[in-house]
Amino acid sequence: MPCARCNEPAVTLVRYSGQHLCAGHFCEFVERRVKREIHRQVEFRGGERIAVGLSGGKDSSTTTVLLHEVLAPRRDVEVLAITVDEGIASYRPEGIRFAKALCEGLGIEHHVVPYEETVGWTMDEVVAAEPAAIPCSYCGVFRRTTLNRAAREAGADYVATGLNLDDTAQSILMNIARGDVDKLARLGPHDHPQPGLVPRLQPLRTIPEKEVYLYAMLRGIPFHDGTCPHSERAQRGRFREILNRLEEDSPGTRHAIVAGYDRLRPLFAERFPPPELNECVACGEPTANLMCKACELQTRLGDRKAQADREPETVH
Ligand code: SF4
Ligand SMILES: [Zn+2]
Ligand SMILES: [Zn+2]
Known part of the structure; x- marks a missing residue:
């Protein structure tokens, strides 16, 4: 099957647009949308990090490469990378190796920040202390706080994440299903910066996950293709399945969910404005409460550990 835009053989069918595209035109199709999204989310004034x-x-590696390329003509804007090390021995070291190699290849500044340094626990320790809990409920909170702090300390003006279209549509559905309107209102790139919180950018939020994968493969972007051993226990998996089925039946559903959400965002911002943030009494990170979620979870883990230490060992 030839490409819809030239005579080269097509490498993929973009189902939601009905177009067969060759490698060159597919990459161009991805790059154009990412570039548009970056400029839609940030108005560069010069001097930004x-x-x-x-x-x-694949997602964050592609984000790094594309941001680096899109911003290359601007010598006054700098791209750097921060890798949060969750402390998952069977999974994370390989990802760090790929991240380091990518940054060395691009010649950009790279920081590796272990959880342990900010929250005092590795994910392996969390799982051992709380075997019944869903690991991602700890990991997501710890990663967000670690990344935000590391970005602030590195003098970053924005934090870009590799969130793709599938992730975005899943988050929208998940928060609707939970009735969590406050969280729903705060999804997406930050439009209204808040003190202490480095604003988020999401350059891939309109690119489907499969397209990110194909793009990375076609461009030869090196990435870690492993899966976290805890990912099967993530609640997100159920929403991924539902969304994949909907997309299979009606191509374009993910785009429609995100586009519909984007039209509602101004209303959300008006009706559910972000809460005033204070400094957490324990760690100083921004929070809407007295204590931030990461410190709350650390306290809970500390209690569990103290309880386990007090209980006599069971003799089998
Ligand atoms: S799957 Fe869950 S535990 Fe694993 S890295 Fe992602 S958020 Fe953390
Ligand atoms: Zn073509
Ligand atoms: Zn705190």
């Missing part, structure tokens, strides 16, 4: 939260996986 953009930190990518780089795990070494």
Whole structure:
């Protein structure tokens, strides 16, 4: 099958647009949308530092490469990368290796920040202390706070994440299903910066996950293709399945969900404005409460550990 735009053989069918595209035109199709999204989310004034939260996986590696390329003509804007090390021994070291190699290849500044340094626990320790809990409910909170702090300390004006279209549509559905309107209102790139919180950029939010994968493969972007051992227990998996089925039946559903959400965002911002933030009494990070969620979780883990230490060992 030839490409819809030239005579080269097509490498993919973009189902939601009905177009077969060759490698060159497919890459151009991805790059055009990412570039538009970056400029839609930030108005560069010069002197900005953009930190990518780089795990070494396909999404964040592609985000790093594309931001680096899109911003290359602007010598007054700098791209750097921060890799949060969750402390998952069977998974994370390989991702860090890929992240380091990518940053060395691009010649950009790279920081590796272990959880332990900010929250005092590795994910392996969390799982051992709280075997019944869903690991991602700790990991997501710890990663967000670690990345935000590291970005602030690195003098970053924005944090870019590798969130793709599938992730975005899943988050919208998940928060609707939970009735969590406050969280729903705060999804997406930050339009209204808040003190202490480095604003987020999401350059891939209109690119489907499969397209990110194909793009990375076609461009030869090196990335870690592993899966976290805890990902199967993530609630997000159920929403991924539902969304994949909807997309299969009606191509374009993910785009429609995100586009519909974007039309509602101004109303959300008006009706559910972000809460005033204070400094957490324990760590100083921004929070709407007295204590931030990361410190709350650390306290809970500390209690569990103290309880386990007090209980006599069971004899089998
Ligand atoms: S799957 Fe869950 S535990 Fe694993 S890295 Fe992602 S958020 Fe953390
Ligand atoms: Zn073509
Ligand atoms: Zn705190």
